Amino acid sequence: MGKRAAGFVLFRRLCGEIQYLLLRASYGDFHWSAPKGHVDPGEDDFTTALRETKEEAGYDEKDLIIYRDKPLTLNYEVKGKPKVVIYWLAELRNPNQEAVLSEEHTELKWLPKEAAKEIVGFKDNQVMLDKFHEIILNMDKNRTGCGCP
């Protein structure tokens, strides 16, 4: 059976810029990804996303504005086995709140969309960032009324 993981594409707004949190793995190919991790037996995906985000970045549910109705899923292979990763979009309430890393990562970056896409590398992850970014811009438009006839 394949692996299942869940996490958050976490963003903050700093000086008018939307920035995404990426963490650098301390193992393997030292890849960059949003906070996420393996779904434990009996655990639901959303609980996993919260737990892993606390473990890997130090943020609690109360630190986040979570957009629970629009998760996106990535499907890829790791060592020949299928892996599914479910991501929810979430905004950090206090953009100055520092992340706290675990041993699983050595570095973190808050990056604007294009730089974030570059560092994650994988096409499906880049498409996901574009989709989440579009969702944020649409929510902003609806909130301010910009774009209304």
Ligand SMILES: Nc1ncnc2c1ncn2[C@@H]1O[C@H](COP(=O)(O)OP(=O)(O)OP(=O)(O)OP(=O)(O)OP(=O)(O)OC[C@H]2O[C@@H](n3cnc4c(N)ncnc43)[C@H](O)[C@@H]2O)[C@@H](O)[C@H]1O
């Ligand atoms: N490889 C490893 N070696 C040693 N210890 C490890 C380890 N992986 C996890 N651990 C340790 O295991 C423990 C449990 O961790 P835990 O976080 O609970 O479980 P996990 O399933 O290992 O967590 P992740 O899903 O975050 O793991 P990952 O970074 O390997 O997954 P990803 O899919 O990004 O990445 C997996 C691979 O897929 C690649 N990849 C990522 N995204 C894509 C994509 N979109 N398309 C294709 N390939 C991709 C990555 O480059 C990478 O090569 C921790 O202590 C952790 O340190």
